[in-house]
Amino acid sequence: MPGQSGGQCHTHASAWRHMLAGLFLGAGAMLSYGLYHRQQAEQAATTVQPVREVPTFPVYSQEEVAKHRTLADGVWVTYKGGVYDITDFVAVHPGGDKILLAAGGALEPFWALYAVHNQEHVLEILSGYKVGELSPEDSAQQAASSTDPYSSDPPRHPALRVNSQKPFNAEPPSEILSDNYITPNAFFFKRNHLPVPKVDPDTYRLEIQGLPKGPMSLSLAELKSKFPKHTVTATLQCAGNRRSEINQVKPVKGLNWGIAAISNATWAGARLRDVLIHAGYEPGVKGKHVQFEGLDRDVTGTTYGASIPVGKAVSEEGDVLLAYEMNGEELPADHGFPVRVVVPGTVGARNVKWLGKIALSEEESSSHWQQNDYKGFSPSTDWDTVDFKSAPAIQELPVQSAITQPAEGSVVERSQEEVTIKGYAWSGGGREVVRVDVSLDGGRTWHVAELRSGEKGQEAAASPPPGRAWAWKLWEVTAPLPPAAQELEIVCKAVDSSYNVQPDTVAPIWNLRGVLSNAWHRVRVKVSED
Known part of the structure; x- marks a missing residue:
């Protein structure tokens, strides 16, 4: 119908006008919103903002940092040119007091061994302990003298306990030796007799x-x-x-x-x-x-x-x-x-x-x-x-064991009621260690330790063929503290597959070169009643 048809056309036209108006209004609003924020940004750019104060820190030399190696003196470490006082953090460190191995020195070599530290939240925790900056002179490594035959020796991990610098001879801290069945390369003991040669693998x-x-x-x-x-x-x-x-x-x-x-x-x-x-x-x-x-x-x-x-x-x-x-x-x-x-x-x-x-x-x-x-x-x-x-040259070595934890002179709390003892055992010639005995009273009574031939948490390795037990065994035992004891004399001795056993004292095996030392290892530990 013409009337109806004209009415519909009028209605549609009206709707379109409202829709277009709305679109233009919306676009205008969006444009106005954008222009407003652009003006605000330009105004902010030309407005002088208050400068946040960057905290300034005193500058310390490495010699000053090195004076802070104990809880009594404070525990300081360096990291990427910063100096940090982590004394209060030691007690809550997830890795225990092993963090003290870095005391007075750099954290980088230690963190390189444990990738867990390379996380943002760890750096945030560390930043809260910052107390200074390391001097530029100490941050830059001093070039070694070219006339020194040891000048091309490689860098070594600072946790190593050095017995001589030239030639370099050092051992890992005993308290961490038994943490890993396979010793990390950086911690593997170093025994050099002469300068480390530089060898080109392409012309070797x-x-x-x-x-x-x-x-x-x-x-x-x-x-x-x-x-x-x-x-x-x-x-x-x-x-x-x-x-x-x-x-x-x-x-x-x-x-x-x-x-x-x-x-x-x-x-x-x-x-x-x-x-x-x-x-x-x-x-x-x-x-x-x-x-x-x-x-x-x-x-x-x-x-x-x-x-x-x-x-x-x-x-x-x-x-x-x-x-x-x-x-x-x-x-x-x-x-x-x-x-x-x-x-x-x-x-x-x-x-x-x-x-x-x-x-x-x-x-x-x-x-x-x-x-x-x-x-x-x-x-x-x-x-x-x-x-x-x-005398013949030494080839195969005798049966050996030692206690890595606890350390000599450490303290055990009576309230703990027991003590855990760890160590290693090994014998030369491929003879397998079959038992480690541990005593808390100098050898009067004994406990048999549990032996481990792989990393913790892994399935136990199969026994090696007879005569081919080339790797050590790590061992551990948890024993009750003897009643009323104020000091423990912890002793260990290993027995190998040929039933060789360690001698009980050092004096009978003393020799002028001090080699083949394998007597019972002894560690004295205090028992605290607090």
Whole structure:
């Protein structure tokens, strides 16, 4: 109908006018809103804003920071040029008092080992303890003298307890040694006899002599490509481990090692056996010893050297490696980069680092460290009467154990009613540790510790084949505090698969070089009634 049709058209037109008006109004409103905020922003940009005061901090030298290493003196640390007083934080630190290992020094090396610290909230917590800035002079590392043969030595973790700087020899803090079944590379004990050599892996050559195919050499790439890669978890121990206890009986010559000149790692590389066979070795070939020579040398050009019996070197069960990896990484400089010998079950001195030469020989290595060092003698032998030729060079080490926690002189609260004791145990020659006995009363009564052959929380590792127990065992026992005891004399002793057991005292095994120290380890702990 025309009337109806015209009415509908009028209605639609009206609706469209209202809709368009609304759209224009909305767009205008949006435009006005945008213009208003733009004007506000421009006005703010031209208006002088009040400057927030940035707190200023005093500047401290590293020497001043280093004075704050204890709870009594205050615990200060540095991080990225800032100085922090964390004394009040120590008691609530989730990692316990291990944070004191960084006291008076830098946090960075410790945080590098524990990625949990690399989180924003941790930095926020730390910022609340800031008390100063480290001086620019101390923030910038002073260049080492180019005339110093040790100037190219690698950096080391500051938690290591240093026995000598040049050459560098250090052990991890004993209280953290048993925290990990596999010792982190940074904490693995360092035993150097000479400056750490700088070796170019691209030009490296391993010389092989004394075998039927004549002299030959292998590059690092050939060592990796020509021979199957094998992996062995093995503990290395310095012959002088625990020398400090021998020194207490009567002073000896040598580094004053505590109980931590021992560590455990997973090594990977070519088997020495495979390399010797490649060079022509077969049963009946003349030669009683395999000699090793390192690339580290003294100012006269003399290199470090050692040797092992050929039977160990070529045995399928000997597991001797020419290792180029340590704990899944290339060997660190301090541990023999690019190639070292790993001789499981044998004293650390035969595990030659920075390996440069291998030779099959009728004779032992003529090296000082094979002929006139690392030998054991009677307690009656002194430097006036010693005849080094009268004693064999140390190869396999005796059964060993030590207490890592609690520390000597620490305090146990009576209210705790019990004490937890931790440590390590190991024996040379592939002999497995089968038991560790622990006493709280100097050896009158005993508790049998629980043994662990892997990281906590992991499934227990299968027992190694007989004669191939190369890695240590960590152990732990929780025992009730003896009634009324005011002091505990905690003792441990290990027993291996050949039923070798540690001697009970140090005096009968005293020797002029202070090696082979493996008496019962003793720790005295106070019991507090508070």
